[in-house]
Amino acid sequence: MTDAAGSAAPAPLPWGHRYLVCPPSHFGVLYEINPWMHKEVQVDVDLAHRQWHDMVANLKAAGAEIEEMSPVAGLPDLVFTANAGLVDGRRFVVSRFRHQERRGEARYDAEWFAAHGYEVLEIRAEADICFEGAGDALPYGHSLLAGYRFRSDFKAHSLLAETLSIPVLSVELVDARFYHVDLTFCPLDGRRAIVNPHAWDRYGRTVVERLVPEPLVLELDEALSFCANSVVIGTNMVMPACPPRVGRILESWGFDVCVSPVTEFMKAGGGVRCLTLALDVRLGRNSSS
Amino acid sequence: MSATDVVEVSGHIIDSLILAKILDEIIEAEADYRIVQMDVGKAPADQSRARIEVTAADEEALAALLARLHPHGAHPVTQPDAELVAAKMDGVLPAGFYSTTNLPTAVKVKGKWLEVENPEMDCGLVVAADSNRARTAPMHRVRMGDLVVCGSEGVRVRPLERPSGRSPFEFMASEVSSEKPKALLVAEVAERIRRARAGGGKLLAVCGPAVIHTGAGPDVATLVREGFIDVLFAGNGFATHDIESNLLGTSLGVSVREGTGVEGGHANHLRVINEVRRWGSIRAGVDRALLKGGVMFECIRREVPFVLAGSIRDDGPLPEVITDVVAAQDAMRAHVGDVSVALMLASTLHAIAVGNMLPAGVETYCVDINQAVVTKLADRGSHQALGIVTDVGLFIRDLAEHLIRD
Numbered sequence: 001m002t003d004a005a006g007s008a009a010p011a012p013l014p015w016g017h018r019y020l021v022c023p024p025s026h027f028g029v030l031y032e033i034n035p036w037m038h039k040e041v042q043v044d045v046d047l048a049h050r051q052w053h054d055m056v057a058n059l060k061a062a063g064a065e066i067e068e069m070s071p072v073a074g075l076p077d078l079v080f081t082a083n084a085g086l087v088d089g090r091r092f093v094v095s096r097f098r099h100q101e102r103r104g105e106a107r108y109d110a111e112w113f114a115a116h117g118y119e120v121l122e123i124r125a126e127a128d129i130c131f132e133g134a135g136d137a138l139p140y141g142h143s144l145l146a147g148y149r150f151r152s153d154f155k156a157h158s159l160l161a162e163t164l165s166i167p168v169l170s171v172e173l174v175d176a177r178f179y180h181v182d183l184t185f186c187p188l189d190g191r192r193a194i195v196n197p198h199a200w201d202r203y204g205r206t207v208v209e210r211l212v213p214e215p216l217v218l219e220l221d222e223a224l225s226f227c228a229n230s231v232v233i234g235t236n237m238v239m240p241a242c243p244p245r246v247g248r249i250l251e252s253w254g255f256d257v258c259v260s261p262v263t264e265f266m267k268a269g270g271g272v273r274c275l276t277l278a279l280d281v282r283l284g285r286n287s288s289s
Numbered sequence: 290m291s292a293t294d295v296v297e298v299s300g301h302i303i304d305s306l307i308l309a310k311i312l313d314e315i316i317e318a319e320a321d322y323r324i325v326q327m328d329v330g331k332a333p334a335d336q337s338r339a340r341i342e343v344t345a346a347d348e349e350a351l352a353a354l355l356a357r358l359h360p361h362g363a364h365p366v367t368q369p370d371a372e373l374v375a376a377k378m379d380g381v382l383p384a385g386f387y388s389t390t391n392l393p394t395a396v397k398v399k400g401k402w403l404e405v406e407n408p409e410m411d412c413g414l415v416v417a418a419d420s421n422r423a424r425t426a427p428m429h430r431v432r433m434g435d436l437v438v439c440g441s442e443g444v445r446v447r448p449l450e451r452p453s454g455r456s457p458f459e460f461m462a463s464e465v466s467s468e469k470p471k472a473l474l475v476a477e478v479a480e481r482i483r484r485a486r487a488g489g490g491k492l493l494a495v496c497g498p499a500v501i502h503t504g505a506g507p508d509v510a511t512l513v514r515e516g517f518i519d520v521l522f523a524g525n526g527f528a529t530h531d532i533e534s535n536l537l538g539t540s541l542g543v544s545v546r547e548g549t550g551v552e553g554g555h556a557n558h559l560r561v562i563n564e565v566r567r568w569g570s571i572r573a574g575v576d577r578a579l580l581k582g583g584v585m586f587e588c589i590r591r592e593v594p595f596v597l598a599g600s601i602r603d604d605g606p607l608p609e610v611i612t613d614v615v616a617a618q619d620a621m622r623a624h625v626g627d628v629s630v631a632l633m634l635a636s637t638l639h640a641i642a643v644g645n646m647l648p649a650g651v652e653t654y655c656v657d658i659n660q661a662v663v664t665k666l667a668d669r670g671s672h673q674a675l676g677i678v679t680d681v682g683l684f685i686r687d688l689a690e691h692l693i694r695d
Contacts, residue, residue, distance in 0.1 A: 154362035158300030158336055167333040170305040203306040
């Protein structure tokens with residue numbers, strides 16, 4: 001396959017073929033910790049279940065292997081496994097949640113990874129340093145692009161870099177609607193990524209400009225569809241939504257897009273990426289194939 | 290009163306532009322910064338670390354700024370209090386005492402930064418018993434029980450700000466000014482003196498005997514009379530030749546007017562010293578109208594303070610000369626507090642001694658025909674010294690004309 005310029009196609013992402021998910025048995029909007037959550041907007045439980053199972057089927061159809069962890073009553077957001085922590089090979093750095101409502105999740109996340117043979121690490125940190133896992137840290141090239149301000153602290157990035165010996169590029173998130181970096185950035189392949197510059201300050205924009213040679217830059221309304229919160233499996237994509245212009249560009253770049261609506265989960269501020277945690281990530285110098 | 294704190298930030302702060310952002314935030318908050326320490330990671334996974342000294346207009350502005358920097362990972366470095374050790378005997382600093390520079394310095398005592406009142410190099414730092422004041426103290430002035438700063442923790446030294454705009458100090462950047470146009474320099478020095486005086490600063494003149502030998506005595510006397518010189522430091526030689534030239538018309542036996550030797554002139558200065566000793570003091574000679582002109586005459590008449598410090602090669606000396614050098618140092622120290630411009634005129638030992646005593650912020654102009662003197666002053670740490678290599682007689686005449694004409 002060649003691109004328009006006739007050169008070789010960018011290398012597909014070396015990760016993104018295995019995911020951890022958690023069934024939405026106890027999902028609901030029981031509290032409000034981001035601008036999308038409104039307790040008065042009820043989740044349609046049946047629809048949520050259907051959407052989640054469809055998503056899992058779509059991920060499998062796109063070539064992904066799926067692992068499931070057990071849901072826990074009283075932890076509605078455990079379904080958003082992207083926030084459990086960060087995987088690096090057989091190591092797992094467990095999250096330190098910003099909000100009390102989610103802190104109970106960390107124990108179950110750590111248990112699952114320990115039970116599956118991962119070395120579970122904690123960032124060595126003072127009490128009030130927060131880090132919300134792959135939700136705020138996505139591998140790209142040799143680096144990890146990490147977001148800070150709303151859910152994770154910049155200090156956590158330097159601790160993470162120290163713990164894992166990897167380069168971390170930090171961007172400050174400035175729009176509370178995009179409170180995690182995975183609502184603003186979606187790695188597509190070795191040269192491309194979906195980017196939502198509206199969510200970053202000017203320094204963050206410059207950092208991403210330097211990082212991504214061929215960005216697909218979202219308009220604000222496109223970004224608000226959560227289309228950056230998608231999962232990429234080689235050249236297949238499972239997206240919560242796909243605005244027409246975005247779809248055309250992805251198609252021209254050779255991606256097969258499957259839209260898998262997760263509207264009930266978007267009521268809690270999460271899309272397809274938030275509902276999954278890639279298990280085959282190797283960071284730093286091992287992150288490219 | 291500006292407020293300062295040191296913050297530290299580490300991580301991939303360069304690639305992530307975090308450092309740039311922090312520095313921009315500081316500037317946008319109309320505060321200032323200085324990178325105290327910067328360790329840059331080499332390999333991609335290596336982190337970088339920066340220590341940044343942040344100075345804001347006041348404590349409140351600083352606290353607000355630090356709160357803004359906090360989310361970007363910049364945390365205040367908790368500086369420990371300075372270690373204070375009581376001196377065990379008079380005139381001896383505790384071992385491990387902090388040795389001062391001539392730069393603006395602050396000491397942290399009981400969590401509070403105290404600005405050192407009188408920066409002077411090569412001294413100890415003494416903190417008052419009530420922990421509210423800190424001052425430099427030369428070794429011999431330390432008294433048993435004085436609380437002396439030991440080690441360098443809790444001591445902060447601020448480098449001087451570069452003077453902005455065109456200034457004669459630009460000439461200092463590389464070398465002494467032997468190849469600079471002197472007329473321009475003199476005009477600029479005059480301008481700086483005027484500016485310093487307008488700001489309430491005092492002008493100190495340190496004079497060597499060559500000032501009299503080169504015929505510049507009357508010009509210096511004029512500067513004293515017209516109120517441009519606020520304090521005078523010199524030695525036995527300068528005062529002797531000043532009086533000699535006024536009583537006998539010679540300086541070290543050479544006619545100041547003709548430039549030729551006079552018969553028996555070699556003993557003139559001895560006869561003058563002998564005469565002044567007979568009067569009892571220079572002041573007595575002025576009071577009895579025996580001395581009617583010259584620099585010393587003008588100083589006494591106008592009550593301009595002067596310190597004459599003795600040296601091992603002095604003849605006489607004149608009664609006002611302080612022969613105990615430590616006492617002479619202290620007498621000089623008593624006058625340097627509000628000096629903002631110092632003119633070192635053809636004097637080597639006195640210039641260097643005074644240079645060591647002055648806070649770094651004092652603008653110092655060192656005029657000498659010998660480049661080595663000027664270089665020596667700079668080498669000894671008087672970084673604010675502008676060296677002007679020229680004949681001191683011509684320089685002073687020009688300077689006096691500039692100052693008095695305008």
